Amino acid sequence: MFSKELEYIREILISKGYKLTYQRKLIVRVFLENPQMHFSPLDISNQIVKKGKFVSIATIYRNVKFLRDIDIIEEIIYGDEKLYELKIFAQKSIHIHIYCIKCNKIYNYLNLKVSHNLINYINHLENQFSFDIKKADFSLKGICSNCIVKGGDFYS
Amino acid sequence: MFSKELEYIREILISKGYKLTYQRKLIVRVFLENPQMHFSPLDISNQIVKKGKFVSIATIYRNVKFLRDIDIIEEIIYGDEKLYELKIFAQKSIHIHIYCIKCNKIYNYLNLKVSHNLINYINHLENQFSFDIKKADFSLKGICSNCIVKGGDFYS
DNA sequence: CTTGATGCAAAGGATTTGCACAAAT
DNA sequence: ATTTGTGCAAATCCTTTGCATCAAG
Numbered sequence: 360m361f362s363k364e365l366e367y368i369r370e371i372l373i374s375k376g377y378k379l380t381y382q383r384k385l386i387v388r389v390f391l392e393n394p395q396m397h398f399s400p401l402d403i404s405n406q407i408v409k410k411g412k413f414v415s416i417a418t419i420y421r422n423v424k425f426l427r428d429i430d431i432i433e434e435i436i437y438g439d440e441k442l443y444e445l446k447i448f449a450q451k452s453i454h455i456h457i458y459c460i461k462c463n464k465i466y467n468y469l470n471l472k473v474s475h476n477l478i479n480y481i482n483h484l485e486n487q488f489s490f491d492i493k494k495a496d497f498s499l500k501g502i503c504s505n506c507i508v509k510g511g512d513f514y515s
Numbered sequence: 516m517f518s519k520e521l522e523y524i525r526e527i528l529i530s531k532g533y534k535l536t537y538q539r540k541l542i543v544r545v546f547l548e549n550p551q552m553h554f555s556p557l558d559i560s561n562q563i564v565k566k567g568k569f570v571s572i573a574t575i576y577r578n579v580k581f582l583r584d585i586d587i588i589e590e591i592i593y594g595d596e597k598l599y600e601l602k603i604f605a606q607k608s609i610h611i612h613i614y615c616i617k618c619n620k621i622y623n624y625l626n627l628k629v630s631h632n633l634i635n636y637i638n639h640l641e642n643q644f645s646f647d648i649k650k651a652d653f654s655l656k657g658i659c660s661n662c663i664v665k666g667g668d669f670y671s
Numbered sequence: 672c673t674t675g676a677t678g679c680a681a682a683g684g685a686t687t688t689g690c691a692c693a694a695a696t
Numbered sequence: 697a698t699t700t701g702t703g704c705a706a707a708t709c710c711t712t713t714g715c716a717t718c719a720a721g
Contacts, residue, residue, distance in 0.1 A: 378675060378720050400711085415678045420711060422676095436592045440710095457646055466644070481655070488622065489660035490613055498652040499637070504645035534695050534700060556686085571703045576686060578701095596685095677718070686709080693702070 361391045368431060368447070375429065382414045386422050390432055390445040395467060397435065397442035435496070454496045459503035466503065517547045524587060524603070531585065538570045542578050546588055546601040553591065553598035553621060591652070610652045615659035622659065 368387060369379040389398060389406045398406070400419045407414050423443050426432045433446040435456065444467070457466040485492050524543060525535040545554060545562045554562070556575045563570050579599050582588045589602040591612065598621075613622040641648050 373721080376675085380676060380720070382677070417679080417712075418677055455640075457640070457644065457648075459646075466646075484611075484613070484655065485657075488613065490615075490622075490655070490657050492613075492655050492657035494656040496654040496656075498654065499640065499646070499648050500650040500652075501641075501646050501648035529696080532700085536695070536701060538702070573687075573704080574702055673721090675718105675720080677716105679715095679717105681713085681715105683712070684710090686707105688705100688707070690704095690706105691702105692704105693700105695700080696698090 361388060364391055371429065371431070377425075377429075382418050383422055383426075385410075385412055385414055386419060387426070387431070390443070394445045397444045397465060397467070399440050399442055403443075454494075455499070456496070457499045457501070457503075459501070459506055462503065462506050464503060517544060520547055527585065527587070533581075533585075538574050539578055539582075541566075541568055541570055542575060543582070543587070546599070550601045553600045555596050555598055559599075610650075611655070612652070613655045613657070613659075615657070615662055618659065618662050620659060 365379070365384060365387065372379050372383075385407050386403055389403050400416060400423055403419050403423070404414065404416055423432065423434070427434050427443065431445075431447045432443045433454075435442050435444065435454070442465075455467075458464075459466070481492055481495050484490065521535070521540060521543065528535050528539075541563050542559055545559050556572065556579055559575050559579070560570065560572055579588065579590075583590050583599065587601075587603045588599045589610075591598050591600065591610070614620075615622070637648055637651050640646065
């Protein structure tokens with residue numbers, strides 16, 4: 360499974376003088392198997408252990424940074440933690456994350472038609488402030504439809 | 516200076532059973548004196564020391580969380596750090612932060628006319644996903660006009 | 672074989688916490 | 697007087713790093 364994707368990633372690494380090790384394969388597989396999900400380094404470790412394999416946590420830390428630096432995964436900040444998600448093969452340009460403050464789920468909306476709207480807005484900001492924008496993250500916090508249905512007050 | 520604001524904050528605290536201590540006043544003053552600025556706990560400590568006063572770093576950590584919880588200041592994430600800024604008296608609903616990845620300045624745009632645009636977009640998202648949105652943070656990273664002028668490649 | 676990569680354990684840095692004491696109401 | 701708040705130092709948590717060894721190319 361995912362041998363095609365791994366082979367492609369191997370080529371990227373090799374072209375830059377890096378190696379695709381056993382451990383890196385295990386880490387990348389976690390992302391390939393869950394292309395929409397976010398993982399902390401510890402989450403990744405747990406996923407690997409769940410399969411009966413092992414990669415030291417230090418190696419995982421080293422590799423999430425490494426994979427981020429070469430644009431294979433992306434780092435997002437959620438509250439206290441840094442989470443990582445697949446970037447390559449995802450071809451998205453703008454990030455929209457919607458967090459539910461009640462159930463703590465993260466809804467990760469990719470390039471929907473909806474983003475079109477947002478692109479215009481970003482262009483507008485670029486002009487207004489003479490800023491060359493490389494990355495746009497839109498983070499919304501609120502209560503998801505699921506938790507609204509369940510009812511109950513959140514704010515005192 | 517700021518006795519009016521501090522008195523108002525005292526009332527809020529007291530109504531909730533808390534006290535406005537000497538240390539809390541010093542901390543709040545840092546924010547009142549710099550309503551547009553962002554501070555880390557260490558920054559706050561430095562500001563206080565600069566005035567020849569002292570508050571222990573543990574107390575500052577305790578109080579930024581405390582002041583955040585009662586909505587007097589707001590926590591924003593910038594890279595690795597948590598920064599805090601005045602929220603009360605600022606009456607803004609939507610946050611737009613633009614970061615320059617070259618000079619590391621944070622441009623903090625408040626409720627400009629520009630936000631109008633954004634409010635429509637947020638309403639749109641609320642409808643599309645049946646989400647009750649409480650907070651919207653828009654984070655843009657790029658290169659500010661100042662650094663563009665200076666020239667030089669940023670990306671290899 | 673050569674160089675990059677890993678695992679371990681120790682170090683590091685930021686944040687939190689237990690406890691005795693201080694001070695705000 | 698009470699009870700919250702503070703300072704200190706120790707503890708904790710997350711992340712990084714030095715070093716000897718391993719393995720990918």
